Amino acid sequence: MDLVSLQNWLDNCAFAVLLVTMLAYWIGVSFPTLTWPGGVGTTGMAIANLAMATLLGARWIEAGYFPLSNLYESLFFLAWGVTAVHLLAERMTGSRWVGPFTATTALAIAAFATLSLPDTMQASAPLVPALKSNWLMMHVSVMMLSYSALLVGSLLAIAFLVVTRGQAVELRGSSVGTGSFRDRADRLRLAQQVNGATAIAPSTETGGVAVLEAPQTAAVALSPQRLTLADTLDNISYRIIGLGFPLLTIGIIAGGVWANEAWGSYWSWDPKETWALITWLVFAAYLHARITRGWQGRRPALLAAAGFVVVWVCYLGVNILGKGLHSYGWFF
């Protein structure tokens, strides 16, 4: 089998596997008693991930340069990144709520690349002079990995919003302020135990002196207060975005340094780089909203969910405008 037909087979395979995976995940959250969809979903994601990695590897061998030079390749790289970060996030949360959103996104990306792009845009083409640089690999791959992580982090925030819909949210998982401390209900439970202990204390001890020592009695059964599903989704969303943010920073800086080495300006307010900055600012606002007292819970999650749209505008929307330095590999 030659490389080109292998590639065709692999991209169809990735698409089909992701379709089954997505269905499995949605069945899993719709019928919580079933256990098989989780296993099918995780296996499917892993297979799709390997298929897309092989696809990109085959193109690397075929073209002789890192496969990130046109839209088709970058879409598959993004879908690969989303599945990879999904596997990480699912491992970290152990929750079946990660898959439905990430699998749908990965499928949509793969479907767009396989079905809507004309064949001429799927073929690999020689690099234009501006892209012939080692910085291409450094800048573009880091940017794509950051998009993957930020997308999955945003999807987890959306999952968090779905899981907690219609409920009052009291989170412990925020980074400063109320984080790491027992919530009100649990503190009340402990206090009642202490009061119970003091009620018994006078009868066993002699007199009221024991009341003063009551808070220190050993009668309190102290055990860890575990994180809830909402806590877990919220925190893993934060950690995954926390992973994507440094990658985005490094990717933007690599782009800036490349631009300065190639044409003498590390920042020129080109639409794509402006949108990368906008993405950076939105997620920076998210990271700060989390440590703002009284804002934990839905507000940062809404910001992260908005970040999902911003990443897409940055990745695809700017190319639709077809202007500026980054207008490679688009059909308009």
Next chain:
Amino acid sequence: MNVNDSSPSPLIAAGQAIARFWKQDLLPLLADLRLAIALLLAIALFSISGTVIEQGQSLAFYQENYPESPALFGFLTWKVVLALGLNTVYRTWWFLALLILFGASLTACTFTRQLPALKAAQGWKYYRQPRQFEKLALSARLGQLPDAPIAPFDQAEGLLKAKGYRTYRDGDAFYARKGIVGRIGPIIVHAAMLIVLVGAIVGATTGFLAQEMVPSGQTFQVQNILDAGPWSAPQIPTDWAVKVNRFWIDYTADGNIDQFYSDLSVVDPDGTERDRQTIHVNKPLRYRGITMYQTDWGISAVRLHLNNSPILELPMAQLPVAGGRIWGTWVPTQTDLSDGVSLVTRDLQGTLLIYDKTGKPVATTRVGRSVQVNGITLAIDELVGSTGLQIKADPGIPLVYGGFGLLMLGVVLSYFSHSQIWLLNTPEGLYVGGRTNRAQVAFERELLDTLTALETPQAAQG
């Protein structure tokens, strides 16, 4: 008299009032996280406007695209666009003011929040009261472990050191921590961003940007300056020039452009060569703080001869046609210039089209060949390319790059979660508690594992 005593007091009072205003009102406002978030989002929003409204176009362009009636969204006419500076958003005073306010907010936040938080993290305390554990979500009291084979603190020390913790103990109390760099990271990020902002200001005020279009074989001095800061004069080179030895384009087998090259020499006013470099896109020439980038190209002339004439060089001009770039010139074929042909080409690959006086194509030819037109032999010897160079000096670059480096280091360090674990040995049992500031889920697992491990010797006994 009391006059002398009271006269300086209004000044002092004013000074005190300003100091009080600074400390009690302005500083807390600047350091307020909500202001920081609002600034981040405001900068994002105005940046969006700059990607939607075309930047730096002519007045006619805005008049055509943003007419007064019907106004876009009911208000966005060209007058509004120009009055607010939406045609050059990133250079307007209010956008720059926003960036400066952002810098001030960063600085204020570093001093009023981050440094105290770091100090608090470094000044940790042992927990010596059970109630201190009860506040923590992740805390537990393990029953007494009287016959544990290893003392619990020794066991905890082994367990936690293996997980990267630094451990401390004092009598009945035990403390372990890791990831304090996670508290230093954000401070580095803020400092780095200030350094980048300062570097950008230095570059904008002391740097310059120029562009030159130079035919192969000519020597030029930097003259066509597009943008220069108020203190940029010392940067502009006056005692040396650059000679373009040759400009050429490599093409791939299928006719696409592979790479642009310029062979450049830095020369003294008397023509002595000081340095020689061949540049291409992604590989500029650097000399004495000046960088020259390959950014554009053109065709400046064609060298040809007619019958047995000496070689003539005729300048070629870019023709105003839509879709692609075309260069052309006119070659007389009669001694009285009454007749001639047009020579047209679109690149340096060597193919030329010949049109007659009426605009009808009559022949094609290549460099190195000759062709019969209007009864004479026209032989093309060479197409002379010209190189488009962008020339720049930016003394702010070391600062900006330094800031970039610190920024990357800072954001990576900021991923680490500052985790702390306390133990207290009491007659009632062993209290264990912990907290972290970022990785709640991972830390919960880590602490529960530790609890299980600490309980294990007891279970083995039973």
